[in-house]
Amino acid sequence: MNSDHGKDTIVIGGGIVGISCALFLQRDGHKVTVVDPAVPGSSDQTSFGNAGSISSSSVMPTALPGIYKKLPGMLADPTGPLAIQWRYLFRLTPFLLSFLRYSSRAHVEDSGRAIAGIIHRVHDAYQILLEESGTGDLVVRNGSLKVFKTDQSFAASAFERELLEKNDCRYDVLNEDELRQLEPSLQPIFKHAIFMPDSSTALNPGKIVSRFAEHFVAKGGRIVRAEARDIEFSEGLPRTVVTSNGNLEGELIVLAAGAWSRDMARRLGSSVLLEAERGYHIMLPKPPVMPKRFITFADRKFAILPHQDGLRVTTGVEYAKVDAPPDYRRIRGMLPFAGESIRDLELDEQSIWLGRRPTLPNSVPVIGRSPKYRNVLLAFGHSHLGLTMGPATGQIIADLAAGRDPGLDLSPYRPDR
Numbered sequence: 001m002n003s004d005h006g007k008d009t010i011v012i013g014g015g016i017v018g019i020s021c022a023l024f025l026q027r028d029g030h031k032v033t034v035v036d037p038a039v040p041g042s043s044d045q046t047s048f049g050n051a052g053s054i055s056s057s058s059v060m061p062t063a064l065p066g067i068y069k070k071l072p073g074m075l076a077d078p079t080g081p082l083a084i085q086w087r088y089l090f091r092l093t094p095f096l097l098s099f100l101r102y103s104s105r106a107h108v109e110d111s112g113r114a115i116a117g118i119i120h121r122v123h124d125a126y127q128i129l130l131e132e133s134g135t136g137d138l139v140v141r142n143g144s145l146k147v148f149k150t151d152q153s154f155a156a157s158a159f160e161r162e163l164l165e166k167n168d169c170r171y172d173v174l175n176e177d178e179l180r181q182l183e184p185s186l187q188p189i190f191k192h193a194i195f196m197p198d199s200s201t202a203l204n205p206g207k208i209v210s211r212f213a214e215h216f217v218a219k220g221g222r223i224v225r226a227e228a229r230d231i232e233f234s235e236g237l238p239r240t241v242v243t244s245n246g247n248l249e250g251e252l253i254v255l256a257a258g259a260w261s262r263d264m265a266r267r268l269g270s271s272v273l274l275e276a277e278r279g280y281h282i283m284l285p286k287p288p289v290m291p292k293r294f295i296t297f298a299d300r301k302f303a304i305l306p307h308q309d310g311l312r313v314t315t316g317v318e319y320a321k322v323d324a325p326p327d328y329r330r331i332r333g334m335l336p337f338a339g340e341s342i343r344d345l346e347l348d349e350q351s352i353w354l355g356r357r358p359t360l361p362n363s364v365p366v367i368g369r370s371p372k373y374r375n376v377l378l379a380f381g382h383s384h385l386g387l388t389m390g391p392a393t394g395q396i397i398a399d400l401a402a403g404r405d406p407g408l409d410l411s412p413y414r415p416d417r
């Protein structure tokens with residue numbers, strides 16, 4: 001066993017994943033420095049603008065069986081769930097080819113199992129950080145919903161339900177009446193729903209990250225506002241993180257820079273097909289009857305979050321370069337569907353935002369020790385589930401650093417899977 005207990009540790013990236021790693025390492029006695037040019041919890045981070053679902057059930061990767069056939073139609077539909085900025089096609093080709101290879105049924109079942117392996121640990125890990133940082137008020141554990149307008153769209157969820165069952169994720173199927181009683185904010189246009197009772201809703205994801213960061217600093221952690229630009233090696237091991245604001249020396253380095261992790265991962269010995277799976281949100285005023293929980297609308301592939309500051313509408317997937325300019329057409333195109341789905345919703349855009357999900361072709365994150373350097377731990381690529389998986393990832397990273405058995409086979413999360 002390889003124990004790094006108590007070492008000077010540098011965490012690159014202070015989103016939900018980096019801050020969670022920092023907190024769990026700090027609990028073990030590490031002297032932790034987080035380096036990030038962005039303020040933890042600010043709108044520069046993907047962790048700020050997501051849909052707030054702390055999911056007990058999202059075991060479906062993005063690449064699904066049959067996507068080959070559906071892809072042309074999806075890409076042609078300006079309000080469809082998937083978009084590609086074509087000028088980046090050359091760069092994206094290796095990712096997309098691998099993505100298509102991972103869409104076979106056998107691969108999807110493997111990916112679902114790997115995702116579920118983390119999801120089952122999420123609530124216990126969250127509970128520790130929420131309690132210790134006094135952030136419990138920002139998370140409600142009252143389940144999540146996926147709603148369907150037609151018999152056909154509900155029937156199309158059969159594979160998803162099969163995956164939920166295979167992975168021991170609890171769910172209930174609701175009819176129209178049961179749905180109306182559970183979620184009176186919805187228009188009565190949905191014939192079916194799937195209710196996931198073990199999911200929670202984060203009422204303000206950005207504030208959760210900033211409260212976690214404040215707690216980390218209050219406990220003696222250091223946050224350096226700088227960009228990690230390079231790594232210097234000493235006696236064959238990475239030891240110095242060269243930043244835009246000086247050098248940081250560490251015995252242990254954790255890479256958790258979200259969608260920006262690819263170049264640094266290569267520098268640290270791991271080539272990964274990590275891309276930015278971009279997604280958008282629009283904030284709307286709170287409707288008179290606020291939804292109680294995170295809801296996905298299966299027919300139009302958008303989701304809503306009852307955020308503390310308003311109703312947040314989020315969209316699906318756009319593949320482009322991480323820093324390509326935003327294209328707000330699809331998210332704006334979703335608003336009429338949000339309007340017909342939620343009672344008395346005013347479509348008055350308060351703010352609009354672009355985020356970058358860090359995504360590998362099979363939607364399974366990289367969590368583990370670098371195969372090349374024993375003092376490097378990798379924690380990125382959480383795709384649609386980074387808010388959900390952040391604390392559980394931090395716990396696993398701390399287990400690895402301490403030489404404890406994390407109680408989970410980590411081979412599906414290796415960078416060289």
Ligand SMILES: Cc1cc2nc3c(=O)[nH]c(=O)nc-3n(C[C@H](O)[C@H](O)[C@H](O)COP(=O)(O)OP(=O)(O)OC[C@H]3O[C@@H](n4cnc5c(N)ncnc54)[C@H](O)[C@@H]3O)c2cc1C
Pocket residue numbers: 012013014015016017018035036037038044045046047048049050051052053054055226227228229256257258259260261264278279280281314315354355356357358380381382383384385386387388389
């Ligand atoms: C529209 C949308 C909806 C979503 N909904 C959900 C949801 O409901 N539930 C869920 O679980 N997940 C959801 N997600 C996904 C989730 O938000 C992400 O998986 C998660 O935020 C990733 O966290 P992170 O810490 O890895 O990345 P980030 O939050 O992006 O943080 C990465 C940090 O690394 C820093 N960084 C980058 N480069 C460097 C460098 N060189 N040096 C130092 N620091 C660096 C960045 O500044 C940034 O602060 C959604 C995402 C989107 C876009």
